[in-house]
Amino acid sequence: MQTTVLDRVEPVADGTVSLVLRGADGPLAPWEPGAHVDLALPNWLTRQYSLCGDPADRGSYRVAVRHDRLSRGGSEYIHLFLRTGRTMEVSLPRNNFPLLPAPEYLFVAGGIGITPMVSMLAAAVESGAVATLVYVGRSLVTMPFAGELRAAYGDRVRVYATEEHGRPDFAALAAALNPQALVYCCGPMSMLDAAEAVFPAQRLHIERFQPTVRQFAPNQPFEVHCVRSGKTVPVAAEESMLDALNHAGCRVSSGCREGVCGSCEITVVDGEPEHRDDIGAPPGRMYCCVSRALSGRLVVDL
Amino acid sequence: MTSNDTLMSARPRRVSYEEVRARIGEPEDMIRAKVHDRIDRHGHRFIAHSPFVAMATSDAHGLPDCSPRGDYPGFVKVLDERTLAIPDRPGNKLADSFRNLAENDGIGLMFVIPGMREVMRVNGHAYPTDEPDVLARMRTEGKDAQLAIVVEVVEAFFHCGRALIRSRLWDPASQALAAELPSAGEVAVDQMGLDVDPAVLENMLETAYRQLY
Numbered sequence: 001m002q003t004t005v006l007d008r009v010e011p012v013a014d015g016t017v018s019l020v021l022r023g024a025d026g027p028l029a030p031w032e033p034g035a036h037v038d039l040a041l042p043n044w045l046t047r048q049y050s051l052c053g054d055p056a057d058r059g060s061y062r063v064a065v066r067h068d069r070l071s072r073g074g075s076e077y078i079h080l081f082l083r084t085g086r087t088m089e090v091s092l093p094r095n096n097f098p099l100l101p102a103p104e105y106l107f108v109a110g111g112i113g114i115t116p117m118v119s120m121l122a123a124a125v126e127s128g129a130v131a132t133l134v135y136v137g138r139s140l141v142t143m144p145f146a147g148e149l150r151a152a153y154g155d156r157v158r159v160y161a162t163e164e165h166g167r168p169d170f171a172a173l174a175a176a177l178n179p180q181a182l183v184y185c186c187g188p189m190s191m192l193d194a195a196e197a198v199f200p201a202q203r204l205h206i207e208r209f210q211p212t213v214r215q216f217a218p219n220q221p222f223e224v225h226c227v228r229s230g231k232t233v234p235v236a237a238e239e240s241m242l243d244a245l246n247h248a249g250c251r252v253s254s255g256c257r258e259g260v261c262g263s264c265e266i267t268v269v270d271g272e273p274e275h276r277d278d279i280g281a282p283p284g285r286m287y288c289c290v291s292r293a294l295s296g297r298l299v300v301d302l
Numbered sequence: 303m304t305s306n307d308t309l310m311s312a313r314p315r316r317v318s319y320e321e322v323r324a325r326i327g328e329p330e331d332m333i334r335a336k337v338h339d340r341i342d343r344h345g346h347r348f349i350a351h352s353p354f355v356a357m358a359t360s361d362a363h364g365l366p367d368c369s370p371r372g373d374y375p376g377f378v379k380v381l382d383e384r385t386l387a388i389p390d391r392p393g394n395k396l397a398d399s400f401r402n403l404a405e406n407d408g409i410g411l412m413f414v415i416p417g418m419r420e421v422m423r424v425n426g427h428a429y430p431t432d433e434p435d436v437l438a439r440m441r442t443e444g445k446d447a448q449l450a451i452v453v454e455v456v457e458a459f460f461h462c463g464r465a466l467i468r469s470r471l472w473d474p475a476s477q478a479l480a481a482e483l484p485s486a487g488e489v490a491v492d493q494m495g496l497d498v499d500p501a502v503l504e505n506m507l508e509t510a511y512r513q514l515y
């Protein structure tokens with residue numbers, strides 16, 4: 001965790017504020033475009049937000065938060081109760097949405113899904129690649145950064161306010177896509193589904209805020225052996241591996257606890273995990289807040 | 303075992319309401335003026351920071367019941383200035399409250415914030431709901447609340463801090479009181495006349511406590 005001070009809260013669109021968090025003890029950890037951080041709120045909730053400031057600014061982080069109508073206490077708290085000047089703990093940046101090298105990029109953002117794209121588009125343009133941003137929102141006033149992005153990148157930014165112009169034609173975008181191009185998409189579930197339906201899977205990168213709804217086989221109990229501490233921890237059917245490890249004193253940090261943020265990543269030494277996350281664990285890793293085991297025993301590096 | 307009963311020869315004397323008023327007077331106007339008919343922004347802020355609420359309901363005959371509800375701060379949602387929603391979590395033993403509310407929709411709430419001397423009180427009428435938009439706001443660790451209690455606010459007010467000051471509730475030294483009590487397992491073994499090691503019950507309780515959602 002890094003200690004920051006909340007310097008500014010300012011509206012950036014109807015229903016969206018941006019927070020500027022200044023490092024309290026010198027420069028903050030560096031980050032790459034697409035990265036996000038966990039923000040520990042005073043009401044004990046931890047929320048993930050993409051960094052939307054300038055990676056070159058090591059003195060502060062910037063995030064943007066939309067007030068969700070169905071807020072469970074994160075965005076509502078930030079909008080109504082968070083006070084500037086207060087100290088806030090922020091995690092090290094993590095990147096589940098890194099910008100891979102390509103000659104051409106198509107960025108597709110829906111609503112608050114614009115946040116990771118701000119720095120990604122800048123980096124893509126900087127690299128000299130062909131870059132296009134398709135930015136979809138209900139109406140212009142609800143779309144953060146639309147004006148700034150248009151001003152900075154001109155025609156490379158295509159803004160669709162659906163209340164006036166309807167939705168962009170994804171199929172047409174896919175048909176026109178350079179086969180070498182990479183597509184980055186971040187937005188509401190319906191948009192991600194639409195993107196997955198038209199863009200080739202190996203060219204498409206998606207960032208989710210919410211877990212996908214899926215069915216899993218009923219939970220089975222299993223055991224985890226932690227090589228470093230030598231502990232063997234039983235995981236009951238009705239508890240998560242994350243909880244079991246923490247209760248046994250094997251500390252694993254967590255953020256979303258829904259398999260979307262990546263904070264609870266651990267290294268698997270032996271055994272076969274049953275991956276239930278939405279990030280896509282790299283080989284030898286797993287997200288223990290949701291994932292379980294196919295083998296009766298896992299050996300992990302804890 | 304000795305009990306207090308042996309120390310008391312008769313029921314304590316009953317004092318009429320007229321007599322009570324004669325001794326302590328009417329509630330002062332100033333105190334009455336603090337009662338609002340809605341949750342203002344100060345009330346909203348208070349509820350958004352409260353991890354604990356005592357909830358009183360009563361049955362058709364007026365027999366009251368007061369039970370604790372707790373979760374992360376702000377777990378009780380302010381849907382609008384006249385409406386609150388309280389999540390039902392497994393193992394909360396809400397059944398009693400639901401049965402009471404079916405017979406008598408009156409509800410009394412007392413919100414507490416650790417470290418804060420004042421408490422917030424809300425009284426009103428309540429009913430259960432399964433409205434998806436309400437339950438979605440209460441999702442914790444990927445699990446929706448099963449039901450929620452909707453509270454229609456009739457009165458809301460801050461209650462002064464004297465009781466909490468006198469009780470030294472937030473004084474860390476007060477925590478030593480808990481060490482003077484037998485464990486929940488020992489009490490259960492005694493109350494139910496069980497022939498088991500209290501540690502076994504303690505363990506079962508700890509295991510049950512691990513699964514909070």
Ligand code: FES
Nearest residue numbers: 255256257262289
């Ligand atoms: S805690 Fe977010 S992925 Fe596990």
